[in-house]
Amino acid sequence: MISGNPIDRILKNRVGWLADSGPDDDIAISSRIRLARNLAGHKFPPCAEPAEHSSVVVILRDVCEALPAFSEDFFVRLDELSQLDRRVLMERRVVSRDFVSKQTPSALVMTADESASVMINEEDHMRLQCILSGLRLGEIWERISETDDLLSEHIAFAYDEELGFLTSCPTNIGTGMRASVMLHLPGLVLSEQINQMKQAIGKLGLAVRGIFGEGTDNVGNLYQISNQSTLGESEQQIIEKLDTVIKQIIFHEKSCRMKMLERSRNFLMNHVGRAYGVLKHAYIISSQEALNSLSALRLGVDMGMFSSLDIHTVNELFVLVQPGHLQKNAGKQIENATERDVLRAALIREKLKSVRTDKG
Amino acid sequence: MISGNPIDRILKNRVGWLADSGPDDDIAISSRIRLARNLAGHKFPPCAEPAEHSSVVVILRDVCEALPAFSEDFFVRLDELSQLDRRVLMERRVVSRDFVSKQTPSALVMTADESASVMINEEDHMRLQCILSGLRLGEIWERISETDDLLSEHIAFAYDEELGFLTSCPTNIGTGMRASVMLHLPGLVLSEQINQMKQAIGKLGLAVRGIFGEGTDNVGNLYQISNQSTLGESEQQIIEKLDTVIKQIIFHEKSCRMKMLERSRNFLMNHVGRAYGVLKHAYIISSQEALNSLSALRLGVDMGMFSSLDIHTVNELFVLVQPGHLQKNAGKQIENATERDVLRAALIREKLKSVRTDKG
Numbered sequence: 001m002i003s004g005n006p007i008d009r010i011l012k013n014r015v016g017w018l019a020d021s022g023p024d025d026d027i028a029i030s031s032r033i034r035l036a037r038n039l040a041g042h043k044f045p046p047c048a049e050p051a052e053h054s055s056v057v058v059i060l061r062d063v064c065e066a067l068p069a070f071s072e073d074f075f076v077r078l079d080e081l082s083q084l085d086r087r088v089l090m091e092r093r094v095v096s097r098d099f100v101s102k103q104t105p106s107a108l109v110m111t112a113d114e115s116a117s118v119m120i121n122e123e124d125h126m127r128l129q130c131i132l133s134g135l136r137l138g139e140i141w142e143r144i145s146e147t148d149d150l151l152s153e154h155i156a157f158a159y160d161e162e163l164g165f166l167t168s169c170p171t172n173i174g175t176g177m178r179a180s181v182m183l184h185l186p187g188l189v190l191s192e193q194i195n196q197m198k199q200a201i202g203k204l205g206l207a208v209r210g211i212f213g214e215g216t217d218n219v220g221n222l223y224q225i226s227n228q229s230t231l232g233e234s235e236q237q238i239i240e241k242l243d244t245v246i247k248q249i250i251f252h253e254k255s256c257r258m259k260m261l262e263r264s265r266n267f268l269m270n271h272v273g274r275a276y277g278v279l280k281h282a283y284i285i286s287s288q289e290a291l292n293s294l295s296a297l298r299l300g301v302d303m304g305m306f307s308s309l310d311i312h313t314v315n316e317l318f319v320l321v322q323p324g325h326l327q328k329n330a331g332k333q334i335e336n337a338t339e340r341d342v343l344r345a346a347l348i349r350e351k352l353k354s355v356r357t358d359k360g
Numbered sequence: 361m362i363s364g365n366p367i368d369r370i371l372k373n374r375v376g377w378l379a380d381s382g383p384d385d386d387i388a389i390s391s392r393i394r395l396a397r398n399l400a401g402h403k404f405p406p407c408a409e410p411a412e413h414s415s416v417v418v419i420l421r422d423v424c425e426a427l428p429a430f431s432e433d434f435f436v437r438l439d440e441l442s443q444l445d446r447r448v449l450m451e452r453r454v455v456s457r458d459f460v461s462k463q464t465p466s467a468l469v470m471t472a473d474e475s476a477s478v479m480i481n482e483e484d485h486m487r488l489q490c491i492l493s494g495l496r497l498g499e500i501w502e503r504i505s506e507t508d509d510l511l512s513e514h515i516a517f518a519y520d521e522e523l524g525f526l527t528s529c530p531t532n533i534g535t536g537m538r539a540s541v542m543l544h545l546p547g548l549v550l551s552e553q554i555n556q557m558k559q560a561i562g563k564l565g566l567a568v569r570g571i572f573g574e575g576t577d578n579v580g581n582l583y584q585i586s587n588q589s590t591l592g593e594s595e596q597q598i599i600e601k602l603d604t605v606i607k608q609i610i611f612h613e614k615s616c617r618m619k620m621l622e623r624s625r626n627f628l629m630n631h632v633g634r635a636y637g638v639l640k641h642a643y644i645i646s647s648q649e650a651l652n653s654l655s656a657l658r659l660g661v662d663m664g665m666f667s668s669l670d671i672h673t674v675n676e677l678f679v680l681v682q683p684g685h686l687q688k689n690a691g692k693q694i695e696n697a698t699e700r701d702v703l704r705a706a707l708i709r710e711k712l713k714s715v716r717t718d719k720g
Binding site: 266267274277278281283342 | 638643
């Protein structure tokens with residue numbers, strides 16, 4: 001297990017779960033499962049004193065070091081990370097938004113490819129995470145439950161025979177599992193069917209959220225679909241249901257795209273072309289405009305309009321254009337938003353330098 | 361003198377006064393002088409009967425045929441032209457907006473390069489026009505007054521010893537001359553100095569107008585500066601004053617551009633780059649957006665950002681993207697605005713196909 005600030009090292013890598021290919025990854029960018037676990041006999045993080053937080057970090061560090069999944073990877077205490085580094089990890093979806101602002105002793109364990117990680121002392125003692133590209137909930141479940149089983153050999157989890165795993169927030173009690181898939185749904189958005197889809201998903205007991213935090217519902221046309229409930233169903237049941245619904249959404253998204261291509265070809269080409277033109281030639285671009293334009297570009301790549309552009313480059317740009325990554329790349333804190341907008345535009349121009357449009 | 365519909369032939373040519381080079385044509389796109397003249401002993405067009413209109417057309421046709429300036433060129437009766445052809449001529453600045461909608465017998469005489477023309481039975485019996493690229497009021501005055509002198513050998517003009525030339529509208533009495541220069545002023549607009557400039561020009565007794573008709577003040581950042589008054593000053597005095605003011609405006613425009621390049625380079629590059637990106641990759645574009653984007657592109661060309669693009673190509677696009685030219689090019693009337701917007705975008709993409717940006 002390597003200690004120390006991992007951020008500078010991982011920033012040199014592409015984001016593993018974005019650079020890889022996976023099933024249905026034209027629409028399902030990534031799948032993720034998080035498990036909430038707590039140690040029996042220890043106060044849960046929201047009620048614990050700093051000394052207890054610290055001792056939990058030490059216990060869990062030792063346990064994680066013993067696991068094959070993390071044997072050669074990173075352990076880092078959150079207080080050793082700058083606010084910027086924390087933000088970078090959040091933008092890479094390794095840690096939660098809440099974890100970024102933690103003041104109490106907390107830590108992070110993660111693999112070098114970022115596919116597996118454990119937040120120690122987030123809302124619960126442990127939040128195990130596994131994330132992979134494409135729609136791969138089954139595979140992820142196998143991986144994460146193997147780690148969970150191994151952990152349970154070393155740790156007594158807070159567990160109730162009737163309720164299941166006990167968690168700080170009652171919404172996680174039971175399986176403690178949150179499975180989610182990040183979907184790129186420009187077709188449903190452009191053909192104004194997204195609200196209907198969201199309502200239908202809500203009725204099935206699943207949640208739909210924008211991926212860039214509160215109030216970012218439509219940014220980049222990226223949506224995260226996840227289970228709402230952790231009680232009364234097994235993990236496999238939850239995953240199977242989510243998987244089935246996601247496959248239906250993917251089917252609808254594809255059919256929206258085909259319909260637009262047939263019936264509103266110019267509208268679609270215009271939408272993609274303008275976004276591409278702006279990304280390739282702007283010198284100042286906000287985060288929101290960049291994410292929305294990248295969404296249109298990704299749609300264009302998927303529809304075969306840019307044979308010289310790899311969809312994973314676009315996926316990666318979704319991460320790289322965010323404020324944390326921009327500043328980390330520049331090697332300094334940049335408070336001025338316009339200055340960030342200039343850097344963002346330069347980064348995008350550079351990444352798209354060799355891209356050409358195919359003949360329409 | 362060749363009779364018949366000249367429009368199909370001239371559309372094959374580039375617009376002469378836009379394709380040529382001329383002094384200061386980076387900012388002064390073209391200069392134009394119009395002279396209003398009427399025949400003595402004939403009712404002025406607004407008061408005349410159709411029979412009189414017709415006889416004036418015949419008289420003036422014979423006179424024009426005898427002039428060297430028009431000896432090998434076009435004569436066309438307005439009623440032989442479709443509404444679309446008239447519009448095309450207006451977009452090429454050969455005829456006035458009022459002339460397009462004339463119902464009474466009227467005609468047009470013009471040279472093949474479109475630099476000289478006579479509207480017969482517009483508001484006055486004759487509106488002589490000469491238009492050339494760049495700032496060339498002196499040269500134009502020489503040409504048009506030579507034609508005017510020759511005409512006066514064959515025609516008795518309505519003339520009053522005290523007032524000068526008599527015209528239908530009292531605002532033209534005296535010299536009957538309207539001299540104007542079309543200026544491209546994106547620098548003054550972007551640095552928000554245009555209104556100050558317009559006020560100053562107004563105080564000097566000159567008029568500033570957008571070039572695409574009423575309420576198009578800012579479209580394309582193209583402005584026409586002209587003399588307001590036709591009484592109390594000689595033609596040379598009017599032209600000298602206009603020339604002096606135009607040279608000052610050009611100086612201000614250039615200094616605005618240099619200041620922006622020094623102090624707001626990213627703002628400027630962004631403005632030009634985005635416009636270029638949209639023009640090059642849009643599949644639907646309105647006339648107004650096209651003109652505004654072309655304005656930004658023209659600024660970029662002038663500032664050396666596009667060595668592979670000739671400024672005259674941009675000048676010409678200002679004409680070609682307008683609705684009349686688009687429809688004439690397509691060979692049919694197109695009532696549907698979106699259909700025109702699609703054609704417009706395709707035309708622009710084609711014209712800019714081989715253009716590349718220089719390294720910023």
